[in-house]
Amino acid sequence: MNIQQRTAKTLSPPGQSATPDVARALRERRLRAREERLAVKAEQALARRSQEQAALFHFSEKLQYATSLPDVYDAGLDAILAALACERASILLFDDSDAMRFVGWRGLSDGYRMAVEGHSPWNRDEANPRPVTFEDIGVSALSDALKETIAQEHIAAVAFIPIMIGGRLAGKFMAYYDRPHHFVEPEIDVALTLARQLGFGIARLRTEQARCAAEERARQLVSIVESSDDAIISKDLDGIIRSWNPGAERLFGYTAGEAIGKPVTILFPPGHEDEELGILARIARGERIHHYETVRRRKDGSLLDISLTVSPVCDGTGRIVGASKIARDITDRKDAERKLRESEQRLTELLAAIPAAIYTTDAQGKITYFNQAAVEFSGRTPTLGSDEWCVTWKLFMPDGTPLPHDECPMAIALREGRAVRGAEAVAERPDGTRVPFIPFPTPLRDAFGRITGAINMLVDISERRQAETQQRLLLDELNHRTKNNMQMLQSLLFCAARTAHSEEARKVLKEASARIAAMAAAQRVLYGRSDASHFAAEEFLPAVCETIRQLLPDARIECGIARGVLSNDVAMPLALILNELLTNAVKHGVKDHARQGVRVNLTGEGGRLALCVEDDGEGFDLEEVRKTSSGLQLVLGLARQLHGTLYVTKNPSRACLDFPAAKI
Incomplete structure (x- = not known):
């Protein structure tokens, strides 16, 4: 006897079978029970949808006031727990090495996070990643090792929801359930909505941070430009000055009001006007001019040596619209170089006038200079940068024993870093004549004490002998x-x-x-x-x-x-x-x-x-x-x-x- 027959028998008087009215009543009762169950489910579903909408609303509201990425992560975790009714949640984003890293989590142990960090069900460049769910981890196709790790964390079901930023996969959030869970379509839709809002919030904060960083860099750049001792000038492609920093005022004597709007050629002395056409042509081609040394004229008419670095300036579309120019006063350096050249010239003349063979080498012993007396002494013309240690053709000890060039007093002076005195040797010229001499090799050092070369004087002692x-x-x-x-x-x-x-x-x-x-x-x-x-x-x-x-x-x-x-x-x-x-x-x-x-x-x-x-x-x-x-x-x-x-x-x-x- 089925349930319907038992019910009908119960409603019928004793000794009588169920009447059609009773059967109709039973059907109506069953219909009302079904409607009640549907009403309860609808009420529960409505309550869930209401809870989901409330979670989404609160999340949107919190995102408006979030001032840092941790604020966004916290708000996102709260929304995930509330909207998806899960027990635990986490947010992971790709780092610079394209590995998924935890940026926020609730209820996860350190060991679990270390074990699963870096795992992603999608490739970094996947165009349309879809959510991945596991309703029962125990019967899923995951590897045994991963199943064991998840089981130790007491996770029974999990959902992977992709987070997109700018149309590209940026990370994921995960919802964890302590018991197996059946994921329905509305629930997945809510999860995707949460992911979109989370992506928008992260993107907004990143953009805001980038804007603040750019503004800070801009302020620093302005400070650098304003405080720089160098002249920093910008001009358009017609050569008209558009900006003029205090360094330019000090260097050229013009105030910003006097210079801005004027052609940059006001700084060019006669005979240098054609330089600007060449500079503008190179800038228009996108070239950068490094350390171009030239002469410019101050407001008072005096001339100064400067070094220029000129770079193209582009607008937001990448189109070249002008140039920035950094001018550095190199007058002192030019004076120092001129004095150094004069000093070197005087030294060269002095060494040439000394009636003794004099030559210099670099730190490796290569000949870098010799005077005419060295040519006459050795009977040959040394080859700069090739001959080593000594200008002579062959060397001998005073007793006639051959002396290798790399064992001569000059080689010893460079190798041991000391002046060699008291030595004697004999030089043989290409014509076979021999000259006894005394060398005076002395290492040369820079300001830090490093050996940069050596100088040697060979004194002919033939007359003394x-x-x-x-x-x-x-x-x-x-x-x-x-x-x-x-x-x-x-x-x-x-x-x-x-x-x-x-x-x-x-x-x-x-x-x-x-x-x-x-x-x-x-x-x-x-x-x-x-x-x-x-x-x-x-x-x-x-x-x-x-x-x-x-x-x-x-x-x-x-x-x-x-x-x-x-x-x-x-x-x-x-x-x-x-x-x-x-x-x-x-x-x-x-x-x-x-x-x-x-x-x-x-x-x-x-x-x-x-x-x-x-x-x-x-x-x-x-x-x-x-x-x-x-x-x-x-x-x-x-x-x-x-x-x-x-x-x-x-x-x-x-x-x-x-x-x-x-x-x-």
Whole structure:
């Protein structure tokens, strides 16, 4: 028995079947129930539509007063939640890298947002994107990983609604439901309306922000123009001045009222009028003129050097309607450049006038300049920017060993960043002739201490070498003649001593012969060197001691330490002093010549030298014997000549001469 039969039986009297009236009543009742249900659904639908319209109205009202994009996002989220009756919502927009980023959300965790950010169901350039809905995420075609992420957020249904701005996809908003949800067409229409309003609101705020930024840039530009020290001028394509900043007033002397409306040629000195036609022609072609240097005339008629930068000015349609011009006073720079050129010219003339080879290189060693003397010195014309390190053809060490150019003093100066002094080298010309020279390479640095190059002067020492050779020959000749004279004098003294009848005479002649021998020993040391102005103590002392040993064969003379440098003017006096002190020690201080000896040292300290003779005797008192000993008187006189002092001690017996060392 169905429901209708049971209902009819219930309404019929017991024992009677349902009558036609009863059946009609049942139909009417069912119709009324259906109408009531439809009325309830219609009332609910009307209430939803009313709620949707109210949400849209409030959203539109809030958009009118929104002053920032976060205000728009907040209003949009409120409207989405109210109009679509969803539990959660979010708004995402494309960033500069075309990735969807959250800009506003309600009820979403940080982990969820990080997991799904960047996802979009549409391509960035999709022309007509449509809403995408998932009524039940659990049975959707989404990937398992994405389903799991959404499920962990307890989202059961979701709608993706595209946001369009200027006819292009700009982002999306999303509505989230905690339970599966059936999306109906009116609901999708409301969602699209929300998306349109959201797009309008975002576009309006972006436009407003862009306008404010443009106004701020315009104000900054005006401030820059007004405060600039440079002259900033605008003109139309007929060359008529349209704007004139304070910098132009200061530079050219015209006020804005005097200049605006006048042709820009009021600034052109005679002979420069044709420049304006060329400038305007280039501007009309859309060209930009960079740092054009020319001359302009002030109001008072004076001329000044300026650098111009001229750019086209376009209207809103991109049509060129004029030009902007920036003029900078470069008078000081031109003066500095002129002075620099004059200074360089004077330097070039100076270097050319110096009778020595001079050249310069860059920091890498490439030749950048050379004077005529360098050409004459090297026997060739160097190639600028190609030749390296030196202007010479070939280089050698003073001993003839080949010297590579990249190991020459100039290369060392650049590599190590220091001036090189005291070096010598030999240059070979292409014709095979060789020139000894001394280089003076010196690095050049900029204001920051960086090496920018180097300068070198090559001093030809051929004449000096010839002079040194001639001097050596003269010294050898002098040494030979002096040696012969001393040998002759010594022979004469020896013969005279041998034939003398008086013992006193023989003694005097032997002493004189010994003194001549000591002087000869000093002379051999002095003139046996290339430099006759100085000689070493370690050469002098052994030579004189050996000569005295030969004159006193029975004596044991020990030549000890010898340090210091002696000048040639102390050689002879010092040799005579040493002869007297050694002779005195051997004669009076040593008793047993086989066992006892005489010790000699020559040391230096603190700019002074000390010649000491020590023996094993008792010694003597200087004051007691100075008046009776002619040899001691000779020593004291020679000591004064050397600006020295003689002092003696006993136990041990020692006689020392303290005198100044040679100044090098």
